[in-house]
Amino acid sequence: MTPRSSSESARDIPEATVARLPVYLRALTALADDGTRTCSSEHLAAVAGVNSAKLRKDLSYLGSYGTRGVGYDVDYLRYQIAREIGVTQDWPVVIVGIGNLGHALANYSGFRSRGFRVVALLDADPRRTDEVVAGVPVRAFDDLEQIVREQAVAIGVVATPAVAAQDVADRMVACGITSILNFAPTVLAVPEGVDVRKVDLSIELQILAYHEQRKSQAEPALPTDVRGTA
Amino acid sequence: MTPRSSSESARDIPEATVARLPVYLRALTALADDGTRTCSSEHLAAVAGVNSAKLRKDLSYLGSYGTRGVGYDVDYLRYQIAREIGVTQDWPVVIVGIGNLGHALANYSGFRSRGFRVVALLDADPRRTDEVVAGVPVRAFDDLEQIVREQAVAIGVVATPAVAAQDVADRMVACGITSILNFAPTVLAVPEGVDVRKVDLSIELQILAYHEQRKSQAEPALPTDVRGTA
Numbered sequence: 001m002t003p004r005s006s007s008e009s010a011r012d013i014p015e016a017t018v019a020r021l022p023v024y025l026r027a028l029t030a031l032a033d034d035g036t037r038t039c040s041s042e043h044l045a046a047v048a049g050v051n052s053a054k055l056r057k058d059l060s061y062l063g064s065y066g067t068r069g070v071g072y073d074v075d076y077l078r079y080q081i082a083r084e085i086g087v088t089q090d091w092p093v094v095i096v097g098i099g100n101l102g103h104a105l106a107n108y109s110g111f112r113s114r115g116f117r118v119v120a121l122l123d124a125d126p127r128r129t130d131e132v133v134a135g136v137p138v139r140a141f142d143d144l145e146q147i148v149r150e151q152a153v154a155i156g157v158v159a160t161p162a163v164a165a166q167d168v169a170d171r172m173v174a175c176g177i178t179s180i181l182n183f184a185p186t187v188l189a190v191p192e193g194v195d196v197r198k199v200d201l202s203i204e205l206q207i208l209a210y211h212e213q214r215k216s217q218a219e220p221a222l223p224t225d226v227r228g229t230a
Numbered sequence: 231m232t233p234r235s236s237s238e239s240a241r242d243i244p245e246a247t248v249a250r251l252p253v254y255l256r257a258l259t260a261l262a263d264d265g266t267r268t269c270s271s272e273h274l275a276a277v278a279g280v281n282s283a284k285l286r287k288d289l290s291y292l293g294s295y296g297t298r299g300v301g302y303d304v305d306y307l308r309y310q311i312a313r314e315i316g317v318t319q320d321w322p323v324v325i326v327g328i329g330n331l332g333h334a335l336a337n338y339s340g341f342r343s344r345g346f347r348v349v350a351l352l353d354a355d356p357r358r359t360d361e362v363v364a365g366v367p368v369r370a371f372d373d374l375e376q377i378v379r380e381q382a383v384a385i386g387v388v389a390t391p392a393v394a395a396q397d398v399a400d401r402m403v404a405c406g407i408t409s410i411l412n413f414a415p416t417v418l419a420v421p422e423g424v425d426v427r428k429v430d431l432s433i434e435l436q437i438l439a440y441h442e443q444r445k446s447q448a449e450p451a452l453p454t455d456v457r458g459t460a
Contacts, residue, residue, distance in 0.1 A: 018440050018441075086443030115439065155435065203253065205385065207427060208425055215423070
């Protein structure tokens with residue numbers, strides 16, 4: 001058995017619940033923007049696109065049970081979830097690789113509004129280091145170590161081509177970055193204690209294709225598929 | 231009770247399993263590229279980054295149980311999953327909004343290698359319609375209906391600013407598109423029968439922030455959090 005601290009941070013929230021907390025946070029922000037003060041678990045579940053029993057179970061890990069007949073206080077629940085995720089503080093982020101995707105990420109307003117501050121854009125190509133994207137100048141990749149140290153950066157975004165991604169990740173890890181968001185279409189090897197999340201833009205398209213195929217199969221079918229079944 | 235066809239397409243695979251099938255497909259492709267012919271469920275689970283009991287359960291929905299002592303045939307399992315998802319056929323896709331993100335998506339090699347063919351890039355800005363991105367010319371958004379009809383497009387990608395996204399989705403739905411992948415930071419309203427998947431690039435960063443916060447809390451803590459607990 002591993003000794004466990006009794007501090008709040010040591011509670012184990014299942015990984016699937018952690019992955020849904022940002023979805024709840026987004027739904028609550030939408031409700032708050034509409035002026036909604038309280039909401040039932042059913043309503044919040046519908047806005048977030050999950051099953052309400054699952055939502056109640058997820059929120060119970062945060063010690064949040066709502067009030068019978070009233071539901072959840074939207075603002076307070078937002079605060080609870082934001083605190084649990086850690087986005088009440090301001091996370092400095094560096095983006096490496098300022099091609100089309102890097103530009104898109106640097107311009108993405110969703111990062112800023114959700115507690116992430118892009119403190120540096122880095123590219124290995126010296127022709128890019130004249131540019132300013134979304135108010136942030138592009139700097140040489142060789143400045144990585146200095147920037148990470150000065151700005152206490154813990155999260156790095158890899159938006160390079162696949163062939164460069166492992167080298168970039170190695171340099172990030174070597175200078176103290178412990179969380180990497182990888183957009184390059186390759187698997188990164190990192191030491192224990194470093195978290196990597198990989199964004200694969202084709203996964204969502206494949207999920208759509210599955211449903212699309214079922215829709216076309218659900219239409220009145222010609223009996224072309226029953227040959228040889230007798 | 232709803233009457234249900236007994237055809238293969240009517241089997242209900244849980245949504246969470248559907249979402250993992252592309253991850254298994256990617257893992258199997260990586261194994262095949264390395265020359266691996268057969269693999270155990272434990273090995274495949276490790277490559278895919280899931281629990282092996284969950285993987286076996288997921289694959290059982292496809293009628294795939296492997297062979298005791300041998301494991302799964304990598305090529306055959308790839309084929310089974312690709313067929314189930316529907317990516318053995320070639321899905322024509324249109325991308326609307328050719329800013330930085332649209333450029334990045336048009337250049338993204340992962341779409342082509344996974345059964346998606348970008349047949350058109352559309353933008354409402356006439357200054358963009360001179361461009362050719364990844365071999366595909368940018369055309370006027372007003373050509374949408376003609377392209378969807380001629381190319382039998384069922385999947386549309388929205389890469390516009392938030393303010394334009396609902397109008398684009400409405401036009402897509404009106405001309406017969408039934409699956410939408412939405413990158414715009416807004417919620418789209420669509421009629422029943424149309425599937426929308428929303429990609430929120432900040433969700434993955436928030437999941438990293440959660441782990442990052444726990445790492446920093448796991449370090450020897452100063453007793454600042456115990457005030458008032460006596």
